[in-house]
Amino acid sequence: MREKISPITVVLLLAPIIGMLYFLELWWVLIPFFIFSVVLIYIYGERKGDMTFVIFSIFGMLLVFFILLPIAELFYEALPDLNQAIEDPRALRAILVSLTGAFIATLIGLLLGVPLAYTLARKNFHGKNIVEGLIDLPMVVPHTVAGIALLVVFGRRGSLGEPLGEAGLNFVDAFPGIIVAMLFVSIPFIVNQLREGFEDVDPRLEQVAMSLGADRKTAFFTVSLPLVKRNLISGALMGWARAISEFGAVAIIAFYPHTAPVYIYKVFMEIGLAAARPIAVLLLLITLTIFIIMRILSRRFGIYDKD
Amino acid sequence: MIKIENISRRWGDFSLKDIDLNINEGEYFVILGPTGAGKTLLLELLAGFYDRDTGDIYRHGEKITSLPPQERDFSFVYQDYMLFPHMKVKENIAYGLKVNGEKDIDRKVRKIAIKIGISHLLKRRPMNLSGGERQRVSIARALVMAPDVLLLDEPFGSVDYRTAKKLRSIMKKLHRKFDCTTIHVTHDQEEAMILGDRIAVMRNGEIEQIGPPEEIMRKPVSRFVADFVGTENIFHGRKCKEEDGALIKLKEGDITIHTTERVRGKVTVTIRPEDIILAEEKFESSARNVFKGTIKKITDRGNFHEVLIDVGLPLIIYVTKQSVEDLSLKRGKKVNVMFKASAVHVINE
Numbered sequence: 001m002r003e004k005i006s007p008i009t010v011v012l013l014l015a016p017i018i019g020m021l022y023f024l025e026l027w028w029v030l031i032p033f034f035i036f037s038v039v040l041i042y043i044y045g046e047r048k049g050d051m052t053f054v055i056f057s058i059f060g061m062l063l064v065f066f067i068l069l070p071i072a073e074l075f076y077e078a079l080p081d082l083n084q085a086i087e088d089p090r091a092l093r094a095i096l097v098s099l100t101g102a103f104i105a106t107l108i109g110l111l112l113g114v115p116l117a118y119t120l121a122r123k124n125f126h127g128k129n130i131v132e133g134l135i136d137l138p139m140v141v142p143h144t145v146a147g148i149a150l151l152v153v154f155g156r157r158g159s160l161g162e163p164l165g166e167a168g169l170n171f172v173d174a175f176p177g178i179i180v181a182m183l184f185v186s187i188p189f190i191v192n193q194l195r196e197g198f199e200d201v202d203p204r205l206e207q208v209a210m211s212l213g214a215d216r217k218t219a220f221f222t223v224s225l226p227l228v229k230r231n232l233i234s235g236a237l238m239g240w241a242r243a244i245s246e247f248g249a250v251a252i253i254a255f256y257p258h259t260a261p262v263y264i265y266k267v268f269m270e271i272g273l274a275a276a277r278p279i280a281v282l283l284l285l286i287t288l289t290i291f292i293i294m295r296i297l298s299r300r301f302g303i304y305d306k307d
Numbered sequence: 308m309i310k311i312e313n314i315s316r317r318w319g320d321f322s323l324k325d326i327d328l329n330i331n332e333g334e335y336f337v338i339l340g341p342t343g344a345g346k347t348l349l350l351e352l353l354a355g356f357y358d359r360d361t362g363d364i365y366r367h368g369e370k371i372t373s374l375p376p377q378e379r380d381f382s383f384v385y386q387d388y389m390l391f392p393h394m395k396v397k398e399n400i401a402y403g404l405k406v407n408g409e410k411d412i413d414r415k416v417r418k419i420a421i422k423i424g425i426s427h428l429l430k431r432r433p434m435n436l437s438g439g440e441r442q443r444v445s446i447a448r449a450l451v452m453a454p455d456v457l458l459l460d461e462p463f464g465s466v467d468y469r470t471a472k473k474l475r476s477i478m479k480k481l482h483r484k485f486d487c488t489t490i491h492v493t494h495d496q497e498e499a500m501i502l503g504d505r506i507a508v509m510r511n512g513e514i515e516q517i518g519p520p521e522e523i524m525r526k527p528v529s530r531f532v533a534d535f536v537g538t539e540n541i542f543h544g545r546k547c548k549e550e551d552g553a554l555i556k557l558k559e560g561d562i563t564i565h566t567t568e569r570v571r572g573k574v575t576v577t578i579r580p581e582d583i584i585l586a587e588e589k590f591e592s593s594a595r596n597v598f599k600g601t602i603k604k605i606t607d608r609g610n611f612h613e614v615l616i617d618v619g620l621p622l623i624i625y626v627t628k629q630s631v632e633d634l635s636l637k638r639g640k641k642v643n644v645m646f647k648a649s650a651v652h653v654i655n656e
Contacts, residue, residue: 209391
């Protein structure tokens with residue numbers, strides 16, 4: 001039996017939402033939302049008699065608007081002042097630091113993450129749960145806490161910071177510090193994506209490859225790795241985006257050179273909202289463009305039929 | 308040439324117990340058993356994908372128990388093909404040659420593709436192929452290596468019956484042509500009888516009986532083997548005359564039967580038990596094959612009764628409960644059996 005919810009229920013549920021939007025005078029949300037609801041009710045409600053998805057979609061749309069609203073308003077208000085940001089060399093430099101830092105952190109994450117993800121996908125060992133928990137940890141720890149912890153290790157007196165500092169590699173208020181902080185927060189995104197990918201590759205594909213004369217390494221590079229191309233790209237993309245957006249950990253270990261989020265924060269604190277807005281929009285424009293282009297490119301790698 | 312000595316392996320609740328097998332050079336060896344008998348596991352141990360707990364494996368007298376799969380020179384074909392989805396058919400077949408750094412890869416791939424009848428598929432991707440086509444590619448990928456031993460794990464288990472029948476006869480021809488020692492795992496007794504030079508029947512991780520198909524069928528050592536293999540009419544024979552189809556002289560029982568199908572030399576013949584008619588008196592009909600025989604056994608199979616009749620060789624017939632009563636069938640009764648020439652299916656060797 002198909003669950004049926006009457007259109008009246010839908011209208012009753014919609015009324016407070018629409019009322020609230022009207023009260024807040026959010027016309028540009030209210031109108032598309034209203035049209036969207038009416039269209040949904042018309043298409044599904046009338047023809048299929050099943051209102052469940054109509055209600056789900058309407059609620060879901062609220063969440064989508066919740067993401068869209070701040071970004072759209074930001075663009076709306078700051079776009080005319082964008083040249084302020086473009087003409088500010090410090091803003092451009094900060095964005096460049098963010099982009100390159102995130103790129104290098106992602107490369108390191110991939111180089112070390114691929115072997116880890118593959119091992120986790122293929123082998124069971126004592127303490128595997130602990131390792132998996134540790135990988136997820138950077139998502140749970142407040143990023144200021146992560147920054148302080150990293151500072152303890154990579155600081156001038158830190159267990160790694162001191163010997164590496166003597167060798168000429170400084171982390172505090174330096175570019176390597178930014179990379180370390182970015183790597184820390186992006187690891188879970190990279191490793192988990194890859195692990196899921198490798199888990200989807202049937203181990204028997206590798207076994208067949210081996211019976212045909214490939215050693216395990218060759219089987220990995222010719223069969224398993226090409227088959228997780230999609231996960232590799234999306235993991236890298238997620239990790240890279242996460243690295244760029246990091247503020248807390250980066251600000252604590254390396255306030256200088258400024259990354260874009262740090263610089264935006266600084267401008268916001270020292271000058272104010274109006275000055276910070278255009279830089280924020282510029283950063284958003286650049287990262288979103290790269291993100292969307294990469295997303296579209298990765299689509300072209302079709303998902304392979306799982307035999 | 309392959310000797311398996313006392314191989315055991317525990318796997319959770321399941322275990323393979325003291326498997327002993329000797330497989331001869333060029334032999335087509337079938338491991339037959341129900342799901343969960345441990346056939347696939349045994350094959351994977353042979354391939355070196357997993358390690359055994361105890362026991363040893365020898366190839367040409369040389370111990371290979373601890374060799375990794377890539378050094379064993381055994382090619383593996385899985386039931387669900389396991390083609391590399393990111394490679395075209397051609398690249399799939401060429402894979403083994405490539406990783407072994409062989410020369411003349413293109414020509415070898417083309418040659419095997421022609422032999423297996425997939426040369427028109429070389430540029431396609433596995434996901435665009437039918438089940439039967441995929442399995443042919445998988446077999447080609449294994450055979451192109453000219454392996455010491457070809458390991459087949461339920462190779463026709465994922466395709467429909469017609470395709471399976473076709474693949475079977477291709478496999479039979481290929482084995483003749485390449486003369487490659489083959490170990491074939493299946494739960495299908497018809498397949499085992501038709502393809503196997505010898506059969507090992509497996510149950511619960513142990514081997515119940517090893518022998519040529521006729522022996523397994525005629526002299527099962529246990530009730531399990533009898534139940535598992537005894538429900539089909541499969542005979543071996545050779546062509547003796549061509550007339551409106553052909554006459555086949557069977558290996559056992561001094562019997563010749565008519566068929567409408569094309570026959571060349573040595574053949575395997577199957578007759579489905581439900582295609583055979585049983586009668587008290589001979590009567591004029593279109594059935595070209597008519598024999599006299601004695602009922603040896605009647606078994607209640609629920610929906611139908613299975614009647615075993617000795618006509619010089621044992622013939623299994625399915626009849627309804629009603630027929631058993633109407634014809635008052637019982638052990639020792641003399642009856643006539645008939646079947647059409649078109650009910651005789653022929654697999655040419």
